[in-house]
Amino acid sequence: MLNVGKIDEGFVLDHIPAGKSMDIYRDLRLNDLDCTVAIIKNARSNKMGKKDIIKVQCPIDNMSMDILGFIDHSITVNVIQDGQIVEKRKLSLPKEIVNIIKCRNPRCITSIEQELPHIFILTDQEKRIYRCKYCEEKYNGKHRGG
Amino acid sequence: MRHLMSPLDFTVEELDHLLDLAADIERHREKYAHICDGKKLATLFYEPSTRTRLSFEAAMINLGGSVIGFSNANSSSAAKGESVSDTIRMVSCYADICAMRHPKEGAPMVAAGKSSIPVINAGDGGHQHPTQTITDLHTIRSLKGRLSNLKIGLCGDLKFGRTVHSLINALVRYEGISFVLISPEELRVPDYIREDVLAKNHVPFREVVSLEEVIGELDLLYMTRVQRERFFNEEEYIRMKDSYILDAKKMALAREDMLVLHPLPRVNEIAVEVDNDPRAAYFRQVQYGVYARMALIIILLGLEDSVC
Numbered sequence: 458m459l460n461v462g463k464i465d466e467g468f469v470l471d472h473i474p475a476g477k478s479m480d481i482y483r484d485l486r487l488n489d490l491d492c493t494v495a496i497i498k499n500a501r502s503n504k505m506g507k508k509d510i511i512k513v514q515c516p517i518d519n520m521s522m523d524i525l526g527f528i529d530h531s532i533t534v535n536v537i538q539d540g541q542i543v544e545k546r547k548l549s550l551p552k553e554i555v556n557i558i559k560c561r562n563p564r565c566i567t568s569i570e571q572e573l574p575h576i577f578i579l580t581d582q583e584k585r586i587y588r589c590k591y592c593e594e595k596y597n598g599k600h601r602g603g
Numbered sequence: 604m605r606h607l608m609s610p611l612d613f614t615v616e617e618l619d620h621l622l623d624l625a626a627d628i629e630r631h632r633e634k635y636a637h638i639c640d641g642k643k644l645a646t647l648f649y650e651p652s653t654r655t656r657l658s659f660e661a662a663m664i665n666l667g668g669s670v671i672g673f674s675n676a677n678s679s680s681a682a683k684g685e686s687v688s689d690t691i692r693m694v695s696c697y698a699d700i701c702a703m704r705h706p707k708e709g710a711p712m713v714a715a716g717k718s719s720i721p722v723i724n725a726g727d728g729g730h731q732h733p734t735q736t737i738t739d740l741h742t743i744r745s746l747k748g749r750l751s752n753l754k755i756g757l758c759g760d761l762k763f764g765r766t767v768h769s770l771i772n773a774l775v776r777y778e779g780i781s782f783v784l785i786s787p788e789e790l791r792v793p794d795y796i797r798e799d800v801l802a803k804n805h806v807p808f809r810e811v812v813s814l815e816e817v818i819g820e821l822d823l824l825y826m827t828r829v830q831r832e833r834f835f836n837e838e839e840y841i842r843m844k845d846s847y848i849l850d851a852k853k854m855a856l857a858r859e860d861m862l863v864l865h866p867l868p869r870v871n872e873i874a875v876e877v878d879n880d881p882r883a884a885y886f887r888q889v890q891y892g893v894y895a896r897m898a899l900i901i902i903l904l905g906l907e908d909s910v911c
Contacts, residue, residue, distance in 0.1 A: 564728045566707040570686050573713060581799075591709020592730055595795075 461495045461512060463540050468522065470511040471533040475499050478509035481532075484524055484557055490515060523551040527587075552579050554587060558596055565592040605903055606715040606722045610736035610773045618740065618773075624907070625741050625891070625898035632665070635897065638906050639668030645698035646672030647690065647714075648725070649681060649705040654867060655725050655734070658889070659702045662896035671698060688717040695719040700904055702734075703727075721903040729765050735866055736769040737899065738892035743823060745891060746862055746884055752779035758814055759827035759847050759872060761786040766866045767827055768796055775800055781807040783817045787843045790829065814846060818857045824849070826865045826885075828872050850874040857882065864888055 473481060478496050487494050492515040502508040513520070522534050526548035536544040554577040560567045567573050567589070576590040587596040606612075613621065628635050644663040648656050651674060660670045673679040680690060687705070691714040694701055702723040703711045708730035715722040726732040744750050755774065757767050761784055771792070774780050782801070784792055791797075791810055801808050811817055818824065829847045831840050849863065854877055865873060865885040877883050901907055 562708065564706075564708050564730075566687065566705070566709040566713055566727075569707060570688075570713070572686070589709070591712050592707075592728070594708075 459497070461497055464493075464512050464514040464537055465540050466517060467492070467512065467514040467537050468517070468520065469535040469537060469542075470513075470522075470525070471508070471535060472502070472505065473509040473511065473532055474505070474529065475507035475509055477529070478511055481509075481511060481525070481528060484528055485520070485522075487511075487513065490519070492519075522546060522548070524554065524557060526550045527554055527557070550579055550582060550585060553577070553590075554579075558587075558598070560589040560592065560594060560596075561598065562589065562592050562594040565589060565594060567591060604719075604721055606711075606718070606724075607733050607899065607903065608712050608715065608722075608724045609731045610733040610769050612733070615776050618737070621737065621895070621898050621902055622741050622744055624901065625894040626745065628897050629745075629891075629894045634910055635666055635901070637667040638901060638909055639663060639666035639904070642666075642668040642700070642904065643698040644668055644670050644672075644900065645694045645701040645720075646670060646674070646725075647679070647694065647701055647703040647705075648672065648674045649676040649679065649703075649710070651675050652704050652726060654889070655704060655732075656702075658734075658892050659723075659725065659896055661893050662900055665893065666897055666900060668699075668900075687713045690714075691718045691722065700900060723899065723903065729763065732765055732769060734892070734896055734899065735766050736773050737895045738888060739766070739770050739825070739864060739866070740773060741895040742864060742884060742888040742891040743862070746887070747822065750774070751777040753822045754781050754783065754820060756783045756785055756814075756817060756821040756824045757827070758785040758824060758849075759829045760790045761792045761827070762790045764827045767792070767825070770825065771796055772800055775804040775806045782809075783821065784808060784810045785812070785814050785817060785847075786810075787812060787829070787839075787847075789839075812846070814849070815853055815856060818853055818861075821857065821861050823862045823864065824857070826863060826869075826872055828870055848872055848874060849877055851876045851880070854880055854882065 495512040497510040499507045500510055517536055525532050530548045534546040535542045536546055556574050559575045567575055577587040577596055578590050580586050580588045646656050646659055663670050687710050695718050700721045702725040703714055704725040705727050708728040711722055711724035711727050724731055724733055761767050826849055861882055862884045863882055
């Protein structure tokens with residue numbers, strides 16, 4: 458079994474479905490951060506068989522994990538300080554999603570103006586409904602990680 | 604600074620205030636004849652719309668202001684590939700307020716985000732057309748004296764008709780409203796209107812296919828066009844189309860005080876013989892639209908206090 462060392466401060470994202478870690482790496486824009494990131498693929502899991510894990514060594518105030526609530530709320534977010542888990546963060550749906558999903562409505566202004574950010578607003582928490590900020594089209598597609 | 608993107612941008616109280624102002628304009632036009640002296644309205648119409656554009660232009664001219672703009676995308680910088688954001692930044696330097704119609708949904712919202720002048724959505728694709736809704740509300744309130752306690756029939760294409768969706772959204776905020784939704788089964792209102800708007804607000808409604816059966820119950824009949832291309836097959840269209848044409852025979856079944864509204868343009872869904880019926884209010888609706896747009900321009904420009 459491959460061992461990846463502990464981190465002092467940051468996040469451990471556990472129970473990521475196997476094969477999805479690179480999508481989450483992109484969605485969290487981890488490549489923009491100047492910090493140590495470990496991606497563990499296909500780790501053995503009693504619960505899931507196989508799973509992915511991401512460890513991010515960074516000041517915990519530096520990153521928002523909100524988007525994970527939209528991507529896959531079954532992912533466990535462990536917050537680490539001084540080498541210990543200090544919090545298991547509960548994921549909630551973000552109120553706004555920017556440039557993670559695209560509006561597919563061919564009549565939407567985003568279909569012709571490429572520089573516009575794709576922004577979705579949470580309009581119904583209970584039914585998990587997001588609508589395009591511009592045309593209010595409901596997002597129907599499944600997110601690639603969810 | 605305030606923009607108008609959707610009819611629901613205004614609270615019921617704000618809307619009442621706007622309609623009060625529109626009614627006052629109708630009664631005392633001279634009081635408002637110079638309130639916009641020196642102000643310019645830009646009409647940015649990326650797709651043709653004679654009616655709405657002329658209504659906005661008439662509204663601004665009635666207020667003493669002037670109008671600049673374009674009436675189709677080919678005669679604008681959009682033809683050269685300019686973005687909506689850049690166009691509105693440029694127009695903000697020329698005009699004091701702008702009305703935008705665009706075939707793409709959300710374009711006026713993009714403009715509002717970059718604009719330093721109030722932006723009015725004058726119709727964005729199949730999405731919103733708030734000044735049509737305000738026109739409809741003003742017409743109903745002026746001719747019926749109220750926006751509450753009405754049984755309203757909506758007839759025709761209820762699936763794709765944005766004016767119908769906006770009107771339902773706006774009217775469910777008033778007391779005692781009920782709807783009779785009259786359409787072929789293929790053209791019934793979308794689920795979200797039925798579930799998220801009507802059922803959620805506990806507004807009574809019925810869905811029926813026959814206009815004749817229900818016309819006698821209505822305080823108001825809002826007609827829309829049933830388009831041939833919306834039907835799955837030609838036979839179905841031919842079978843259904845006459846059911847949704849309002850003629851003198853069907854009007855004979857209606858109450859004496861029932862009003863007929865239509866967003867226009869009509870094609871053949873209201874027979875010309877109905878035009879002379881005193882209950883036909885669709886041409887008066889056009890006039891009310893000018894008053895409603897005048898009130899909107901005054902409010903968005905913050906000029907109410909300038910009225911003598």
